[in-house]
Amino acid sequence: xxxxxxxxxxxxxxxxxxxxxxxxxxxxxxxxxxxxxxxxxxxxxxxxxxxxxxxxxxxxxxxxxxxxxxxxxxxxxxxxxxxxxxxxxxxxxxxxxxxxxxxxxxxxxxxxxxxxxxxxxxxxxxxxxxxxxxxxxxxxxxxxxxxxxxxxxxxxxxxxxxxxxxxxxxxxxxxxxxxxxxxxxxxxxxxxxxxxxxxxxxxxxxxxxxxxxxxxxxxxxxxxxxxxxxxxxxxxxxxxxxxxxxxxxxxxxx
Numbered sequence: 734x735x736x737x738x739x740x741x742x743x744x745x746x747x748x749x750x751x752x753x754x755x756x757x758x759x760x761x762x763x764x765x766x767x768x769x770x771x772x773x774x775x776x777x778x779x780x781x782x783x784x785x786x787x788x789x790x791x792x793x794x795x796x797x798x799x800x801x802x803x804x805x806x807x808x809x810x811x812x813x814x815x816x817x818x819x820x821x822x823x824x825x826x827x828x829x830x831x832x833x834x835x836x837x838x839x840x841x842x843x844x845x846x847x848x849x850x851x852x853x854x855x856x857x858x859x860x861x862x863x864x865x866x867x868x869x870x871x872x873x874x875x876x877x878x879x880x881x882x883x884x885x886x887x888x889x890x891x892x893x894x895x896x897x898x899x900x901x902x903x904x905x906x907x908x909x910x911x912x913x914x915x916x917x918x919x920x921x922x923x924x925x926x927x928x929x930x931x932x933x934x935x936x937x938x939x940x941x942x943x944x945x946x947x948x949x950x951x952x953x954x955x956x957x958x959x960x961x962x963x964x965x966x967x968x969x970x971x972x973x974x975x976x977x978x979x980x981x982x983x984x985x986x987x
Contacts, residue, residue, distance in 0.1 A: 735767075736767055736768055737766075737767045737831070738765060738766055738831075739764075739767065739826070739829065739830065739831035739833070740761070741762050741765055741774075741829065741831075741832075741833055741834070742760070742761055742833070742835070743760045743761075743834075743836075744758070744759050745760060745837045745850070746837065746839055746850065746851060747850055748839075748849060749849060755847065757836070762777060762778050762781070765826055767825070767827040768825060768827065769825065769826045770822055770825055771806070771814065771822070771824040771826065772792075772794050772797060772821065774826055790851065791849040791850040791851060792851040793805055796822075798822070798823075799819070799820040799822060799823040799898075800898060801898065802899045802900035802901070803900070804820050804821035804822040804900070805821070805839065805840050805851070805853060805855070805900055805902070805905070806821045806851055808821065808824070808836070809835060810836070811961060812840070812905045812906045812961040813900075813902055813963050815828050817960075817965075818963055818964070820898075820900065823963075838851070839851045839852065839853045840853045840902075840904065841910075842901075842904045842905060842910035843910060843948050844857045844912070844948045844949050845857065845910075853901075855899075855901050857947040857949070858901065858912070858915060860943055860947065861915075861919070861943045861944055861947065862899075862919060863943075864940050864943035865919060865939060865940045866932055866935065866936060866939065867932065868923060868929050868932060869928075870928060881927050881928070883926060883927065888925075891925040891926050892922075893966070893967065894919075894921035894922040894966065894970055895918070896918075897914075897918035897919065897922075897962075897964055897966050898964060899915060901915070902958075902962055902963060903915055903959075903961065904949065904958075905961070906958055906960065906961035907955070909953060911949055913949075913974065914966055914970065914971060916940050916944050916974060917973060917974035918970050919940065920937055920940060920974050920977055921970045924936075924937070924977055933977065934981035935981070937981045938981045938982070941974070941978050952971060954968070954971070956968060
């Protein structure tokens with residue numbers, strides 16, 4: 734793949750805190766390698782700003798390997814940028830061309846208030862996970878592998894759901910700021926397995942209740958969440974969550 738350098742114009746959202754009024758500021762970066770990641774390009778910009786005696790741009794990052802879900806940037810109107818199935822940290826600058834203007838914003842959702850610049854508070858997801866509670870497991874010696882047989886198809890579905898990294902792209906992409914894809918993935922990964930069966934009903938009820946309490950919107954099945962999810966979590970998980978929630982509701986009324 735041919736390597737090349739480019740000059741870019743960045744329009745970046747700047748906001749001092751969640752109570753301040755934010756706005757876009759324009760920056761220029763030069764000689765950006767096509768092989769840099771998007772976050773490496775931001776490192777170059779921040780180093781430039783620091784050398785100029787200016788405040789660097791705040792943004793979330795951690796592993797930079799597409800695993801942790803921290804790199805929450807809305808790039809040119811798309812969560813995580815133009816590449817499908819890709820986190821911002823795994824997006825490379827070859828996705829753009831010399832002279833491009835790139836607009837970068839934080840996630841836009843009432844349940845994800847802006848902390849500063851491109852950094853948002855996503856602890857609502859943590860509270861939803863906490864509401865899901867625990868799984869019942871036996872302590873002591875490990876069980877033999879064949880003591881808990883799991884259907885291969887269900888195991889594959891559970892693993893696919895567990896791939897969710899909780900980045901919040903589904904919320905940012907949804908016109909309603911719904912968290913249904915995230916919650917459904919977390920419910921599905923346990924509801925499909927025998928280890929998650931004892932608490933499956935209370936888990937579905939409690940996690941949905943916490944999701945509503947956090948102020949996320951309702952799901953209207955437009956599919957934007959699946960389209961922008963960097964781990965390509967399937968919409969079928971939302972259907973499963975609906976079944977789990979309705980079934981748990983009927984059982985709780987007995």
